Amino acid sequence: MAWRDSKASGGRLLLFTASIILGIAAVVSIQSFSENLEENIALQSKTLMGADFVIDSNQPPNEKVKAIIDSLGGADGRSVGFPSMAVFPKNGDAKLVGVRGIEGEYPFYGELETKPTDAAQNYQKSGSALVDATLMLQYGLSVGDSIKLGNSMFPIQGTLISAPGTSGIGASIAPPVIIPYEAVEGTGLIQMGSRVGYDFYFVAEPEQDLQELEDIVDPQLDVENADLDTHMSTAAQLGRSYDNFGKFLNLMAFIALLLGCVGVASSVHIHIREKLRSVAVLKCIGATRKQTFLIYLLQVAGMGLVGGVLGIFGGLILQQSFPLLLQGFLPFEVEISLVPQALFSGLILGIMLAVLFALMPLLNTWFVSPLQVLRVDNTKNPKSRKLQLWVVLAIIVFVFAFSFWLLGNVKYALYFVLGIIVVFALLGGVATLFMRAIKRFFPTSWGFTSRQSLLNLYRPNNQTSVLILAIGVGTFLISTLYFTKDILLSQVSLDTSENTPNLVLMDVQSEEKLEAATSIEASGLKVLNNIPIITMRMHQIKDRPVRELILDTTALQNRWVLFHEFRVTYRDTLIASEQTVEGTWPLERKDNGLIPISLSENVAADAKVKLGDTLVFNVQGVLMETQVAHLRSLDWARMQINFNILFPSGILEEAPQFHVLTTNAPDANKSASLQRELVRKFPSVSIIDLRQLFTVIEGILSKIAWVINFMAFFSILTGVIVLIGSVRNSKYQRIKENVLLRTLGAKSKQILRITALEYFYLGLLGGGIGIVLSLLGSLLLAQFVFETSFSPSIIPFVVVLPSIILLVLLIGMLNSKSVLQSPPLEVLRKEAG
Template sequence: MAWRDAKASKVRLILFMSSIILGISAVVSIQLFSTNLKDNIQRQSKSLMGADFIIDSKQIPSERAQTIIDSLQPDAYEVNFVSMITFPKSGGTKLVKVRGLEGEFPFYGEIETEPTVAADTYQESGGALVDATLLLQFNAKPGDSIKIGKLTLPISGALKAIPGSTAISTSVAPLVVIPYRFIATTELLQFGSRKEYQYFYKASDTLNMTNLESKIGPQLDFEDADLDTHTSTTKRLGRRYDNLGKFLNLAAFIALLLGCIGIASSVHIYIKEKLSAIAVLKCMGASRLQSFLIFIIQIAGIGILGGLIGSLIGAALQEIFPYLLKDFLPFTIEMNLSAQPIFMGVFLGLFMAVLFALLSLLHTWYVSPLEVLRVDEQAVKEPVGIRILVFSIILIFLFLFSFWLLRDALYALFFVGATLLTFALLTGVALIFIKTIKRFFPKRWSFPLRQSLLNLFRPNNQTVVLVVAIGLGTFLISTLYFTKDILLAKTEVGQGTENANIIVLDVQPAQVDAVAHNIKSKGLPILNNIPLVTMRMHSIKGQPVNVLRQDSTRHVRGWILNHEFRTTYRDSLVSSEKLDKGKWTPRIASGDPVLISISDNIAADANITVGDAVVFNVQGVLMETTVGSIRKVDWTQIQLNFSIVFPVGVLEQAPQFNVFTTKAPDEASSAAFQRDLVAEFPNVSIIDLRQVFTVVEDILDKVSWVINFMAFFSILTGIIVLTGSVRTSKYQRIKESVLLRTLGAKNAQILKISAFEYVFLGLLGSLVGILLALVSSLCLAVFVFKEPFAPSAIPFLVFLPGITLLVLAIGLSSIQTVLRSSPLEVLRRER
């Protein structure tokens, strides 16, 4: 019986299934991708690093650290640093990361170059491998030359990829690889230079990395060096991409929820139309269980088949994700098919289809033949206790599935709560809109407009479901655009005269006056001349750092104990700082206690507060200080911010270097200034904040593509729900059309009525979604980012009319059947 009835309603049931297929395909594709991502990280862990383990140090290794490094016999080593390079042919300059390599690195994976032979010959030929994008930017090619400090080298090849780097990491500072033996010739490794020494090892398969970390790691930490193994890097990468997978899974889960809500609404109308058939069956002796099973078998079949088709589509869709995320992945993913997500998709399709259709299916159990034969227009109500039980099961399932995705009960609870709140707000707005129309009905409007509004709350209307489906998809995409504008606003380089857009780093003490003169000679202002002093913490609250490193019960974060702090001294706060605790000390006299100001993150991670003692090692000299104040620092502002600030009168005689900031009016003057300054002072590094802003915008655009891809599932699900709604309520519309034509309405008027109804639905759904996104983004701007909110116009100019027109097109696509139906045909059916 279930099969026979399904064949008669196959078009309608296929639309039900489409909602399930779309949601399942989203979940399964992401599950498969996440599984493949973890497997690839495991398989390619050595290729990601290019070695079995690495020892690195931010300074020349101490004697003890060098002894440990040498005892393990490194197979290759490098020093890397950030510097400006010049292309003599064009005169262009660029901030890059220079890697001076010695040895046969990498041991796993390979350096990809064009021509391919360059990766093998650059060491012997004494050439440089230059980032391929950088060569295109400056119109250079292999055979040309680059200048790094005092050194000029030929370009051996274009560098496409090297283990340990990603497209995102090289966006700000592209890579240049040169032989290690030329590093000294550059004369760039001076006091204050940001450099890193790395030693690469190829180990035997029998070496236990965990034992190596536990034995050597603490000794190197004691000497301000670090040990990274391919296994620890794998775990770190796995955690990083696991968070991405969780986000994408939740986005797909929302699309699946939308589809299930569409099923619940469509099944409600479908079952309501079947009540007369169920009454006849019961009159012929069918039991409650039999009539209930007929339709639950249909829905279960839809769930299983939809889950299977969705899983197969998801398996194909997973191939898209490596292209969407290629700029965020440091390796090429090899995609394989695993059975677990496929089985999960089929089970999910079955369970969610039945679960969300259960309330409507219960009508078949509780309806009596007499009630249906009397053609009671009121829906049959099942007991309140049963409804509460079904709702409880749905909520428990949502929580458990979210917990399975997130592996955190609190986050799962927050996600379910936020999802319910969003659905409730969308539902509430739709209901308020309907009640408002009823109360303040525009009686003076034209007949088609008035009738289209009446259709929004006619029997079997799906206004609430469509507003939720359309609104949620619009909400997701609009929130993305609004939030992206907030993030860009926080990184945007201002146009006022007080905002710097060029930072000049690594200016040595002997060069300060000459660099200042060079800046002024170009007609540019010196906005800041900031001294920098490097130091490390020697003891915290009387406990030596070396002792704290060995204390597993300490309340101090590990990075505090190993970090080399770049500090400054000044007599006032800057715009990105706000005093939180204590009293700001602008300057001190000789012999007075040294009262420093620290940022709130340092206070939390070092477990110190106002009045606590901290001893610093300033280039071999111990300096006793006391925390005098704690500042809140807005690190998102692109300017020079400091964790530790000394008062004037303490560090003036300490070894230091300077940072200048200035403002160039346009890109041409900025490029000319950089070219001339690097030619005169090869050791300085220049950051053009315009380029940084461009990189940030590019990264956010790439993230936008990923989120848009997931929001697309929600929008598409909403479209399917809308199409199902139109098909499901078509007979209801045919009856309305007959009545209207009997009263004298023409086809053109009926067409206008339907068109206006779908315009109202599209406008209401998309407008509610955009307004909710506006409110949520405003809250993010005020409470999270603490930034003025200037919303993007794209959602209002593109999404609002675009989605409205889409809803109108889908709604009118099946109106021809309504218009062609004759009154006699319908009246005969009613008999």
């Protein structure tokens, strides 16, 4: 019977199946791609690192570290890396690059991909450089040209297309340049304050247990401020980074699926209402309520199965596009393969969610007697209402369970479910309030077409709530994306005032600072900051030495504090990005000989210290006893030079130090000319143009936004399908109304305007509510999560909202075309039948 009845209602059932296909396709594609990504990271982990394991440090290895390296058979290769300015003699331009000096046959897995291909084998012998492909293109360089690094000139042997460890945001800001290891010293670029990384690469024996090696050797290296990473641990860390983004996309796909299920519930509701007479006849001839209920439940389950299968095929096709979508984020090529777990979960999701959401309208038939159904009594039975509450609870539990399966965290899954409930409830509540407000405050003074279009919003089978929900959720997702992107960009945006630095000179040595400042002033610019920096490490926290804390696995201090080389300055005033939390600054030195210092909140929390506690610092071999006298909060999002640790004046002036100078260049040309001049005079100085940095950050956020927009599109598209389904499902009701209106004298032009206004109201109401909710949500995010001011983007108001309204209007009018053209005789024949 379910099969026979579905053949008669095939078009309608296929429409509600289409509501969930997109959601299933999105979930399956993302889950499959995430699994493929994890597998590829595991398979290519050696290629990503270029070795089996690496020992790295940000300082030259001491005797203990050298002894450990020798005990492992000696390094098979090594490299030293640091940021520096590069000058291109061909055109005189200068650019911050990531210099990497390599010795040996590294990489041992994978390859340095260059053009020409033999450049990777010849650059060390010829003392040449491999230069990043984007950098070559940007500055019009070609093989055979030269690049100057510090005091040395290198011919460009080849274009560097890819290399292990040269991807990510760092490579976008400072593109990689590879030179021979032995040539690094001649550049003169490694000086006091230089941010240098030393890496020693190893190829493991076939039978060597890398996990055991890491467990034994890494703790010994930690004490010496070095670290050991295996290709497996690096792959796991990389996998976690992409896994978090995948979970987020999965949730967006799940929202699209839930939206489609709302459309399923709406379609089944109308479908069952029109089948009540058939149910009555079946009951009159002896069918039990269980049998009649199962007939339509089987229909829904069957359509859920079909939707799941079609969604799986759609997901497999969609999955092929993800390597292209995420091309800017992945450091390797991903091989796509079938993931049975994702396919199975997509099938189960299709059936379970279709059945769960369809149970709400299906339960209306369970407690209805044949006589009531024949009279088409629409009053709800209290027992039916009680069961529907249980169904709602089952839906919430299922959504929570699936969210927990995706996120692996009870708290996050709970927040997600609560967020979904709040957004859906607000959208549904506003729709209900709007319809009630129309009934109560009906604009009787309006014209006929305007009044009739409003009346259509609460006609029988109107589906206003469902449509507003579908339109609103899609708009909410896209608008929230734009608003959140604005919050992130506002935190790193540059102040355009002339007293705000946008050019930063790093690693200026003490003997160079006066001449560097003079050069800046000679170009007509002001030196805004001349900040001394001293490097030091924590030697003792309260009464416990740091070495002891490193070996104590029960120590509560965050381990980064124990290993970190702090860059510290001294001054007696606070800057705009700093706020006092506790204490006063500066403080006079006390008779106990302890030096008062100021800590940032995060360092104090991670070091487990408070006001009055003591810290001993190792300042390049000299131990200095200090006392925490002041705590500060720092706004790290501002493009300003902040320090975790602050000393008062009169203490560190004679300590070995380097300087940071800042200025404000009014335009890009002035900035470029000043950089060329400074690099010519001071080859070891690194210069950061904050405008270029901001452009890189904005580009990265735009790429992420594009991917998320792509996923949000599924919600919008699902909403469109729900809209099409709602119009099709209430087609007969609309035909009947149009016939009555024509009978009363309405013209086709008036009916067209009534229909257009109805969909305009729906688009405006759904889109408007979605934008307002996203505005409120983003305001809360800015205030409580990002702790910053919020200036909303105008794009959702001038682009997203009009686009949503036009889309709803277009879909509604196209689907209503046959309704507008239906002759009155069609309705009369149906009534007679």
